[in-house]
Ligand code: ADP
């Protein structure tokens with residue numbers, strides 16, 4: 053099969069000479085493949101196009117017509133208006149673009165325009181277009197003079213140099229050949245494709261370039277969405293295979309000798325979600341496949357307890373288990389919890405952090421090395437090569453996003469390969485999780501233990517700030533503690549610092565001079581941060597002024613108020629994380645959002661105010677911000693990871709893509725079988741560049 057044909061340079065296309073090929077290059081269209089993938093950015097349904105004669109004042113109308121006359125009209129107010137008279141078979145109408153006299157140079161008499169906008173009365177009917185598309189170049193004669201037939205109008209991303217009608221002309225002359233070439237790249241067996249209800253590649257591209265209906269164009273999009281999700285999953289499935297299938301993992305023996313007494317000692321029932329996740333984890337651990345699983349759950353959903361059960365399962369078979377935390381404070385917190393929960397069990401919990409004195413460190417290392425520490429909690433200090441384990445079987449990573457993949461796997465890269473469980477307290481929609489972490493298996497705690505005090509959330513305008521701080525003062529008077537958080541301004545770390553620092557001074561000297569305040573921001577060393585957090589944790593501070601560096605997962609049960617300044621500058625998920633710092637004890641808790649907003653921004657904050665469900669908030673965040681933003685960290689190149697797939701709609705396609713990709717890699721990890729040659733070729737030709745960042749070459 054010859055892939056080179058789609059990769060031939062654009063000048064070999066019909067109607068593309070050296071000059072046009074240069075201008076196509078400047079648009080980023082270098083090969084025939086680039087042209088085929090240059091898809092319309094908009095589809096207009098011609099059934100909504102009205103005859104010009106039928107257009108009524110007061111309507112919002114869409115019409116198509118040819119420019120009869122045109123010109124720039126000056127007004128007394130000094131505004132220059134470009135006007136054109138459009139004509140179709142039924143009549144004529146004036147179209148006016150106030151303040152856009154330059155259009156006079158762009159548009160010619162005879163051009164065919166598609167125009168949409170409100171119709172007003174001004175010396176007769178007049179449309180003021182919200183948007184318009186130049187469908188065809190007219191009187192002067194150029195290629196594509198006539199608008200295409202069909203009921204759907206397509207508008208391509210165009211430039212001044214390469215306008216619509218030129219692109220239209222290129223497709224007119226070349227589409228059939230391009231479709232034939234792309235047919236050679238079909239990698240999905242017919243029966244699989246039909247089962248999924250997806251068109252073949254030529255049909256999909258025809259639907260995208262020449263749709264018979266909007267639904268037709270959508271079916272083409274779905275096919276390309278499947279392709280990109282499938283190849284992303286394929287690359288991740290290869291990574292998963294390497295990490296979990298290449299070498300046999302540990303087969304843990306579950307005796308229940310530790311798990312049962314822990315279960316019986318708990319003063320509460322496990323939630324259904326916890327029980328289900330524990331079954332998944334236990335299934336992985338007791339099989340000979342290595343576990344590489346992500347556990348997602350909102351703050352307080354009970355992840356730490358699930359981790360402890362997994363660690364005890366490892367210990368039952370005589371293996372050690374590690375819990376890795378991103379800060380010393382969190383490590384100490386975990387160690388305290390685990391020690392308390394295992395008090396009645398023949399289990400020793402060790403702690404290894406960078407802050408230990410030399411003698412303590414030596415002792416901790418010795419107990420890890422001789423196996424007397426069964427469960428080990430620690431920070432990055434655990435990742436050092438000098439740490440020797442007697443029999444490491446399980447690695448649990450808390451707040452996994454705080455560790456790089458490399459760091460995460462550093463502990464786990466030994467023989468035999470320990471099982472790995474990574475935990476995240478940042479709820480994200482399932483579709484996004486499957487996409488970002490396709491190499492992992494996914495477990496979700498989507499249920500909070502019963503009986504939590506709901507946090508009350510309020511929106512306040514800045515002018516009510518005095519009232520907000522009186523409320524904070526009242527809570528402190530009752531013995532509670534509070535946070536005030538300022539946003540990070542990404543452009544300037546200095547600016548953040550000033551905002552938080554200035555406010556800290558103002559609050560300490562003017563607003564709450566009789567209270568004990570602490571300040572936390574990104575410029576502090578981690579020792580300084582830890583010291584301040586510790587003072588707050590021990591009740592030596594009443595109020596913590598912070599930028600959003602404030603620790604994820606830190607548990608100060610006595611803190612009951614979270615004030616968030618400039619709340620409109622935070623993403624919803626980030627607000628949710630911040631709100632999760634309170635409501636951790638028995639007392640009623642509050643979140644106060646201070647923001648000067650109206651309109652959409654206010655709506656967004658109201659969504660947040662009215663729900664405490666992290667997953668619902670994450671879905672709203674995805675809907676509002678769009679997926680591009682969420683890929684931020686992964687997105688290096690100009691090419692987005694996902695061009696066609698829409699994670700708010702395509703979860704069904706995504707699940708199918710993952711299933712198919714994993715099945716394929718399970719039977720043929722290197723894609724060497726003759727029936728998979730095409731899959732590999734498409735991977736190279738279409739996705740290799742884009743998917744590099746997912747770490748499989
Ligand atoms: P996470 O790590 O997900 O933030 P934790 O495991 O720390 O959550 O649990 C938060 C609190 O809820 C802890 O005090 C824990 O003992 C308690 N908890 C955990 N599971 C349950 C449950 N099923 N029912 C009641 N309380 C629970």
Ligand code: MG
Pocket residue numbers: 355356605
């Ligand atoms: Mg936790």
